[in-house]
Amino acid sequence: MSEQLNVPTMAEFMAAGKKPEVLFWVGCAGSFDDRAKKITKAFVKLLHRSKVEFAVLGTEESCTGDPAKRAGNEFLFQMQAVTNIEVLNAYEIKKIVTACPHCFNTIKNEYPGLGGSYEVMHHTQFLKSLLDEGRLTIEGGQFKGKRITFHDPCYLGRGNGVYEAPRELIRKLDAELVEMKSCKSRGLCCGAGGAQMFKDAEPGDKEVNIARTEQAIDVKPEIIAAGCPFCNTMMTDGVKNKEREADIAVMDIAELIANAQDL
């Protein structure tokens, strides 16, 4: 992972008078969080491997406003939204892919009412479409036969009804997909949503991420697959708390596919 990645920006495309196939919305976690940056890079490698002409906004990208909105600050949310929409519309963006279900949900559902309508895909949906078009091949590699359980991100699953795309990708790895007690529409939250990521939990008898990690451990997985940088953090912390990091890995689906091909 030491080589420098080729990550073109929209500004560069514009200067060259070209338009990318898709805009990769990296998101705040994907840009700044050390763990999430690895997911970002894995996804970029898959985009290159599939010969997708993509661009990022780079320094022109700003928080979608999701955590502000869920915290109750509609002003700040709409300020962020309107600013981002101006940038996106100026570049005449049509299609957006993101590895963060919160960015996905916000841009897809809440931006249209403020003047920003785009085709928005979660990266698992996008990878699935690349697979269907024959542009991406998935090999099992080191994950062949591994027990993998998928943790549904609330804003991907219940929030937008996307349950199958991530699961189909996992099955393509020739892995053994096992479901937790609460899954799909009844999936238990990791505890990060609704701006909880940024504050301590209220008094209770357990942390939500521990409860969810216990559900995952119950099905004896070797890997907990995630599709959200925040879930990833929560589940990683949960696994550490249970002192199981030696035998259970928490990985994003993009990482699984990229690692299987030694990218």
Add this chain to the structure above:
Amino acid sequence: MMYLPQILFAIVLLASIGYFARNVSKLRRNITLGHDVDVSDNTSQRWKNMAMIALGQSKMVKRPIAGALHVIVYVGFVVINIEVLEIIIDGLAGTHRIFSPIGATYGVLIGIFEILAVLVFVAVVVFWLRRNTLKLKRFWANEMKGWPKDDANYILYFEMVLMGLFLTMNATDLEFQAMNSGNVISQFIAPWFSSFSESSIHIIERSAWWLHIVGILIFLNYLYFSKHLHILLAFPNTYYGRIKPQGQFENLEAVTSEVKMMMDPDADPYAAPEAGAEDEVPAKFGASDVQDLSWVNLLSAYTCTECGRCTSECPANQTGKKLSPRKIMMDTRDRLVEVGKNIDANNGEFKDDGKQLLDDYITKEELWACTSCNACVEACPVSIDPLNIIMQMRQYLVMEQSAAPMELNNMMTNIENNGAPWPYNQMDRLNWKNEA
């Protein structure tokens, strides 16, 4: 004298329908205290939701045991009520079983009613046992102490008695038994009364008949005070319930106009507002009391069955936090009832009582524990959205009171200054591509 029973019946019927109508109009008044929302979209999807979720009980059966029992009681309730039509006509006209001349069909109908009555009786007994002996967590939570618990049990007793009366009434109806058609169950009960004289049996039959219909009328009027209002309101509530993806939260229009103003370099801040614009700016952002919520929220509060399916799926509640989405709905209803009584007592005007939904009913601690995961919305069998109320109350806390927890204020300051919830510089946003 001959008409005395009919006159009495007419009086009882009119009085109970009148009282019911009065309460329905109060209900309407209370619900419309909420602000208006546009629900004119997606009409066909809305009808479909109502047919599937309310009529078809599609969400109930997600929990198979409780779901199946509930379907029995529900079908029994609806079907046996066809019989009430006959009872009312008989009561007013002084006839006896006016539909019986229709012949074999009558026997089939009553036969079905009798079988359903037994099934309902059994289902209700099982419900009672589940609720009172099994100690299912969702029936023993804090918010279920006192009235909510009694309310649930009263209705079960009510159903048992009504079903018993219905069967007794048939069993002691000598003419009906003589027809020997449709008395599939009651023929086995009839022998219990064989030692009685014909006139005592007649008195028992008349008493059961009267108690049964009076019981139904009391039940009708009890609804207004009970969680059992859901048997009526589930229909409008599933119709007006959420259509958009659960992840999509509405954008506050009042905020949009202000944001557009702020972002528009040409806007004249001192310009007179456009005609009509004034009505759009609400007195406050978000909700601190029931009048700030939408009427759909308030309708939902009256619709809530207090089943606790939402709370049992709630990650915050499962991990011992105070938040319970069911309690959010019950508090909203309790406060709305209180506000309604206040209005009644003050000649139609609400007089400030120094209380509100926030703090006096729902605490900040509950509101801040929500992860906005939508598990409650997904679980609700009657399309209630407790999260929507939580979010409106958070909006009030943040935009009107600046009362967010400190860490959230830091997060928001970061977004404002750096375009990210953490204190990183926006200019460093693409640095990851060069990091090993």
